[in-house]
Amino acid sequence: MTASTSSVITLHVNGEPRTLTVDHRTTLLDALREHLGLTGTKKGCDHGQCGACTVLLDGRRAVACLQLAVAAEGRAVTTIEGVAEDGRLHPVQEAFLELDGYQCGYCTPGQICSALAVLDEHAAGWPSAATADVRPEAGPPALTDDEIRERMSGNLCRCSAYPAIVRAVAQAAKAVSA
Numbered sequence: 001m002t003a004s005t006s007s008v009i010t011l012h013v014n015g016e017p018r019t020l021t022v023d024h025r026t027t028l029l030d031a032l033r034e035h036l037g038l039t040g041t042k043k044g045c046d047h048g049q050c051g052a053c054t055v056l057l058d059g060r061r062a063v064a065c066l067q068l069a070v071a072a073e074g075r076a077v078t079t080i081e082g083v084a085e086d087g088r089l090h091p092v093q094e095a096f097l098e099l100d101g102y103q104c105g106y107c108t109p110g111q112i113c114s115a116l117a118v119l120d121e122h123a124a125g126w127p128s129a130a131t132a133d134v135r136p137e138a139g140p141p142a143l144t145d146d147e148i149r150e151r152m153s154g155n156l157c158r159c160s161a162y163p164a165i166v167r168a169v170a171q172a173a174k175a176v177s178a
């Protein structure tokens with residue numbers, strides 16, 4: 001008997017159940033782009049090194065090129081297409097637009113998904129490698145430019161829009177905490 005090389009899976013993408021048949025080797029990135037037509041999530045390196053394919057999996061960031069689609073079965077996937085709500089941009093998206101946090105825009109969906117997670121991780125009090133004092137009693141670190149750079153360091157930008165990206169994340173952090 002020959003083992004099947006594909007499976008029917010259901011992904012919960014941007015709040016909607018999406019059922020599809022995928023080869024077991026299909027990455028989440030290819031499932032999103034090629035099977036579901038959600039091309040907002042970009043393929044840069046396809047090796048987990050650039051962050052262009054960053055999505056949120058159950059609210060935490062993940063590089064979709066290193067995740068098998070079958071392993072995401074039943075999990076909540078948020079892509080850039082699902083970040084705005086009721087036609088209103090998220091404050092992170094508004095900040096990137098307002099402060100020119102991009103040039104060609106290819107890395108931007110991944111940058112924005114990563115920034116969303118950064119704000120959540122920081123609000124939850126998670127330290128980063130840039131946090132000087134990680135003792136629990138020290139409390140959450142201020143979201144300084146160095147903290148933002150470190151926390152966003154998994155997302156590369158070939159256009160080097162980094163200064164504006166840092167400004168955009170800082171502005172969005174103020175907006176969501178206001």
Ligand code: FES
Nearest residue numbers: 044045046051065
């Ligand atoms: S395309 Fe996934 S990390 Fe580069």
Ligand code: FES
Nearest residue numbers: 103105157158159
């Ligand atoms: S804006 Fe062009 S790669 Fe980042």
